[in-house]
Amino acid sequence: MKIEELIRDKNIKLTTARVKLLEILKAADKPLCYEEIKNDISMDKATFYRNISKFEEEDILNAFESNDKKRYFELKLTPHAHFVCVQCNKVECVKNIDIALVNYEINNIIINGKCPSCVEAS
């Protein structure tokens, strides 16, 4: 999946800002928030969030609210769950978990709790 094609397939314009943003998200091995991305992009905060919204509308990415009041973003590739540590706020991908709810449409599963190192430390 090439980034440029990903954008052209959708109803949005191909800009350098968008390509850069999608490249960063594609290279990431976990969901990222604005704070983690801002130093690697030149676009303004408002533009960042407007582009994120566009990507959500176009069904390119998934987002969820973490425990630290920040929103985390990840490209919609293979569906999987996420773990968020309520102590150190680390975000991890969790494959191999499957949940089904009849008549519901599931976008994301977030598991809140303590990660192994925070469990051990407490």
Add this chain to the structure above:
Amino acid sequence: MKIEELIRDKNIKLTTARVKLLEILKAADKPLCYEEIKNDISMDKATFYRNISKFEEEDILNAFESNDKKRYFELKLTPHAHFVCVQCNKVECVKNIDIALVNYEINNIIINGKCPSCVEAS
């Protein structure tokens, strides 16, 4: 489980504000946010959140961040998951879902997606 005993078992003072707050949370059949509670309590917003933090420290309640950027609170009784609709922001309890992660400690499972009525409407 009587509210007064619940407080006395813990290392916090028994105040009318706390009793009222716990009664509301106990009577609720789903997690509630400050906005949904504020009209039924007389305590200040700061006091509300400070009490919620105390309850969390004392392991009386669970909290999670919803899609609407509000934090939802529920007494820690029988463990179960929660569904949050990304469209109408409705919060529901979901029993009968069980997830285990070795070496992790799970507090809460939040399923994000569209509820049946929002699925139908779209």
Add this chain to the structure above:
DNA sequence: TTTACTCTGCAACTTAGTCGCATTTAATAC
């Protein structure tokens, strides 16, 4: 290269939740 429309940067704004501080209240001791 013109035109129409989208995207962008900037600055001002919104809002759930937090913090500092002076006052009140609950719990314990006398």
Add this chain to the structure above:
DNA sequence: GTATTAAATGCGACTAAGTTGCAGAGTAAA
């Protein structure tokens, strides 16, 4: 009961992630 002390409260000011309005820049198609 009254005194003592530490915790709880109300108020107003503050924080910070994210949003919005607007004017100018860039993209796509003709």
